[in-house]
Amino acid sequence: MPDRVLGAALKAREDVGQLRGQATYVADLAPPGAAHMAIAGSEQAHALIRGIDTSAAEAMQGVLAVVTAADLDGVLMPLPCIWVPGGTESHFPPHPYGVPGARPVLAGDRVRYVGDPVAAVVAETPEQAARAAAALRVEYEPLPVVLRADEAVRDGAPQLHDTVPGNLNARWTCGDREAADAAIEAAEVVVELDIVNQRTVNSPIEPRGCVGAYDPRTEEYTLWASTQSPHNHRFLLAALVLGIPFTKLRVIAPTVGGSFGTKGYLYPDMALVLHLAKVTGRPVKWSDSRRGLMTSTVQGRDQRQHATLAGTRDGRMTAVKCVAHANLGAYPSTIGPGVATALMGRSITGMYDFQAGFCEVTAAFTNTVPLGAQRGSGRAEAMFMLERLVDRFADEIGMDRAEVRRRNLVPADAFPYDNGLGWTYDSGDYAAALDRALEIAGHGAGTAERRAEARARGRRLGVGIAGYVAVCGVGPSTRMSKEGMLGGTWESANLRVHPTGEMTLTIGSSSTGQSHETVFAQIIADEFGVDPATVEVAHSDTGGSPYGQGTYGSRSFSVGGPAALAAARTLKAKIVRTAAAMFGVAEDDVVYADGAVGVPGDPERTKTFAEMAMVLWYDWDLPRDVEATLDATSYFDPPDFNYPFGVHIAEVEIDEETGAVEVTRYTAVNDVGRIGNPLVVRGQFEGSILHGVSQALMEEARYGDDGRLLDPDLRSYRLPHAADVPFFQLDQTVTPTPHNELGAKGAGEVATVPAAAAIGNAVCDALGVAHLDMPYTPEKVWRALAADRGASTGKEATRS
Amino acid sequence: MKVNGRAVDDDVEPTVVLVDYLRSELGLTGAKVGCETGQCGACAVSVDGRAVKGCLALVVQLDGGIVETVEGLAPDGALTPLQQALHDEHGTQCGFCTPGVVMAMTDLLATDPDPGEAEIRAGLSGNLCRCTGYQSIVRAVLAAASQGTADAPAEEAASDA
Numbered sequence A: 001m002p003d004r005v006l007g008a009a010l011k012a013r014e015d016v017g018q019l020r021g022q023a024t025y026v027a028d029l030a031p032p033g034a035a036h037m038a039i040a041g042s043e044q045a046h047a048l049i050r051g052i053d054t055s056a057a058e059a060m061q062g063v064l065a066v067v068t069a070a071d072l073d074g075v076l077m078p079l080p081c082i083w084v085p086g087g088t089e090s091h092f093p094p095h096p097y098g099v100p101g102a103r104p105v106l107a108g109d110r111v112r113y114v115g116d117p118v119a120a121v122v123a124e125t126p127e128q129a130a131r132a133a134a135a136l137r138v139e140y141e142p143l144p145v146v147l148r149a150d151e152a153v154r155d156g157a158p159q160l161h162d163t164v165p166g167n168l169n170a171r172w173t174c175g176d177r178e179a180a181d182a183a184i185e186a187a188e189v190v191v192e193l194d195i196v197n198q199r200t201v202n203s204p205i206e207p208r209g210c211v212g213a214y215d216p217r218t219e220e221y222t223l224w225a226s227t228q229s230p231h232n233h234r235f236l237l238a239a240l241v242l243g244i245p246f247t248k249l250r251v252i253a254p255t256v257g258g259s260f261g262t263k264g265y266l267y268p269d270m271a272l273v274l275h276l277a278k279v280t281g282r283p284v285k286w287s288d289s290r291r292g293l294m295t296s297t298v299q300g301r302d303q304r305q306h307a308t309l310a311g312t313r314d315g316r317m318t319a320v321k322c323v324a325h326a327n328l329g330a331y332p333s334t335i336g337p338g339v340a341t342a343l344m345g346r347s348i349t350g351m352y353d354f355q356a357g358f359c360e361v362t363a364a365f366t367n368t369v370p371l372g373a374q375r376g377s378g379r380a381e382a383m384f385m386l387e388r389l390v391d392r393f394a395d396e397i398g399m400d401r402a403e404v405r406r407r408n409l410v411p412a413d414a415f416p417y418d419n420g421l422g423w424t425y426d427s428g429d430y431a432a433a434l435d436r437a438l439e440i441a442g443h444g445a446g447t448a449e450r451r452a453e454a455r456a457r458g459r460r461l462g463v464g465i466a467g468y469v470a471v472c473g474v475g476p477s478t479r480m481s482k483e484g485m486l487g488g489t490w491e492s493a494n495l496r497v498h499p500t501g502e503m504t505l506t507i508g509s510s511s512t513g514q515s516h517e518t519v520f521a522q523i524i525a526d527e528f529g530v531d532p533a534t535v536e537v538a539h540s541d542t543g544g545s546p547y548g549q550g551t552y553g554s555r556s557f558s559v560g561g562p563a564a565l566a567a568a569r570t571l572k573a574k575i576v577r578t579a580a581a582m583f584g585v586a587e588d589d590v591v592y593a594d595g596a597v598g599v600p601g602d603p604e605r606t607k608t609f610a611e612m613a614m615v616l617w618y619d620w621d622l623p624r625d626v627e628a629t630l631d632a633t634s635y636f637d638p639p640d641f642n643y644p645f646g647v648h649i650a651e652v653e654i655d656e657e658t659g660a661v662e663v664t665r666y667t668a669v670n671d672v673g674r675i676g677n678p679l680v681v682r683g684q685f686e687g688s689i690l691h692g693v694s695q696a697l698m699e700e701a702r703y704g705d706d707g708r709l710l711d712p713d714l715r716s717y718r719l720p721h722a723a724d725v726p727f728f729q730l731d732q733t734v735t736p737t738p739h740n741e742l743g744a745k746g747a748g749e750v751a752t753v754p755a756a757a758a759i760g761n762a763v764c765d766a767l768g769v770a771h772l773d774m775p776y777t778p779e780k781v782w783r784a785l786a787a788d789r790g791a792s793t794g795k796e797a798t799r800s
Numbered sequence B: 001m002k003v004n005g006r007a008v009d010d011d012v013e014p015t016v017v018l019v020d021y022l023r024s025e026l027g028l029t030g031a032k033v034g035c036e037t038g039q040c041g042a043c044a045v046s047v048d049g050r051a052v053k054g055c056l057a058l059v060v061q062l063d064g065g066i067v068e069t070v071e072g073l074a075p076d077g078a079l080t081p082l083q084q085a086l087h088d089e090h091g092t093q094c095g096f097c098t099p100g101v102v103m104a105m106t107d108l109l110a111t112d113p114d115p116g117e118a119e120i121r122a123g124l125s126g127n128l129c130r131c132t133g134y135q136s137i138v139r140a141v142l143a144a145a146s147q148g149t150a151d152a153p154a155e156e157a158a159s160d161a
């Protein structure tokens, strides 16, 4: 065992079952007697429902139940939205319990996007359910469609919700508008960009699914779902959707096949399988398809930003301003409105020390799939905008792009640092991260030669730098309440030591691929100086575990970790107290070290951790004030967020003939404070980087004018392959946060935050253009090249 | 046909695809369904020694075939050298793509025991992974290949690059 278990690159214990094909995902569950559900989604993007004829479907072989909105009236309440940011004008529709209702489980008189669920069918087999769902006859009266947030808030736009005038969910602002405008007005240099941060489909490789069961004897429901927030879903479904006692719903997440934000949301299917299990008296299973996922699951990004940066000729950046329209889709998803506003708007200053900043986000409803989080959400949109502006500014004043950044970094002695937009950065040495990244990437050295050499091969080389600060570790509950979050955002852990000295740690956060079982065992084993193999980690089952919040906002290790550590420390103190009493010495004379407690240098009066577990289990001859066994539950509510940061540098080559962009080098220096397991964190960085790179290069959920997704499956919605990227060059700096005992900051999604910006800057550098919107598909890049050639040769390139 | 060494004799509807049959009839849920249209590769299994996509293969075409799934690669409690290398490098996160990756790379190493980075990346062209950025997977396959780790950047590569 290494000296410190925490921080060691232990192999992940979860890997083994997964590599052997033995991990159980929700689609692998086959409860005896299960029936199968299919959901019929709207074929229209916006229409009134004139009627639904269910008779043909009901008569089909194997069909057990067909439900439409009419059947759910008074049975299932709307799915609530629990993040109501400041500036919110309208919710839809009012929920009976006073929280903002987000959407009916099934659309009643009106559908608002293609795929909006209108009916559910349960049958003996999945095929029978699907056939019956297809046999439903829905009579639609089409309405005009609006697909863009900026168009949705214009006069005369089609209106989606009677209770939402002008389709306006929120006009959210942060910062000082007047100060920013004044700084821009007075500035020597002002650069502006109009940016479309395109809509994306998160696309975990596992589509969502769920199984509902109901026991009429106990009136208990059980939901197995691919969710990253089982406890939250239990609370919201029981109290606010089904209207049943909290104790009558248990939620279990089996192994979850990736999430990246999407599986933290409440979805109609979860409520439907529970209700239909009761109706049919059978467990009801629903497995989404890939095509289904494209409209059943929240989508990401989708902002139109007008961005402005002001500064001086000698390279000082003074003000940044962003006026954005965020497309929330047809309904506010569980936390969608907050993602598109606060997480984006407060983040637009990044690593830089501006005198003034301001952001306004107009969040609006449109006839598209509801918007939610995508890995790095909000912060990635902010960083793409900011880092593109910084390059524009550097070019405008003719200064080296790295140098402009260096001159404006928040200095290492300025922490805690108030960014003026609502974030107080905890700790950092941004210059160290920048220098390290530049050094590893070999920045500057030989770039001109390599550009020329690439040009000779018919390729244009471009380099892009992007820094970031990413608010993580959601979060301080009181602060989140001020951001409009309806609920606590602390985390929990229960540690129970068994008589043998083995332990079970039950945590409130859930893994969707972050190896919680390995890393949390390291926290505990490290604290007690024992073998991590003796620490079992349980999670993702609300039965018998303390309430937890879930995994989102890169919070598990930095918010859940300290809760686990606190539980361990409580028990350690109890061990010391008990040992002192046993040995008849003062507590101060007893030391816990290396897995044993005792009087130093006195082997007679020393006991191992496991021996103490047995002592406390027997509870013989112990003082009255020492309770039996070792069992503690802790909660951690952080004093503030934490702020990981870093600098990424991308190098790309563009093929002049085809417009294809190849990422030839990618360097990333990330600082996430103290790291629990470098092997696991490296994996999070690598996957995160590809998420951002892939948004930049290929991903886009395009809608046709009629509101239909043009890329409804993985044939046309492209995801990156292994050959699309080289090995990344990773390094890190380590600046602990003062906000938790581990010194840890969020790590799960942070490396996504600057990645698209780094690629964007590299592509624009290679092309020599002021700006090009993502995704950098060969066609789009080829057109930019053609325009450039046309400009440089003086004749228009018209080939298309 | 034979599945993981066991004889399977059954009358199957002509439309049934292999991955569905393995999962629902034989309870072999190792192969996953990520897309049903041949893009993600999570459903890969070995048929007569070659990795194929289980969502595209019809069971009726496999009369007499030898099918091996991820569950059958190593005896209980053991890992193949490839699986071990993937474990060493943490080449699986959520694990949903993993069975398909294991089958595809097992096939690659059987055909080309000494692939370089480019061959491995090409060999993964039928597999999508959303978690790893493919970095740890490619490192692991390089390590598992007989050429060892020569082409893979070592842990500290970044610091001396």
Ligand code: FES
Pocket (backbone or CB within 6 Å): B032, B033, B034, B035, B036, B037, B038, B039, B040, B041, B042, B043, B044, B053, B054, B055, B056
């Ligand atoms: S399920 Fe077969 S390739 Fe995706």
Ligand code: FES
Pocket (backbone or CB within 6 Å): A205, A257, A258, A513, B091, B092, B093, B094, B095, B096, B097, B098, B128, B129, B130, B131, B132
């Ligand atoms: S490990 Fe999650 S998709 Fe590959």
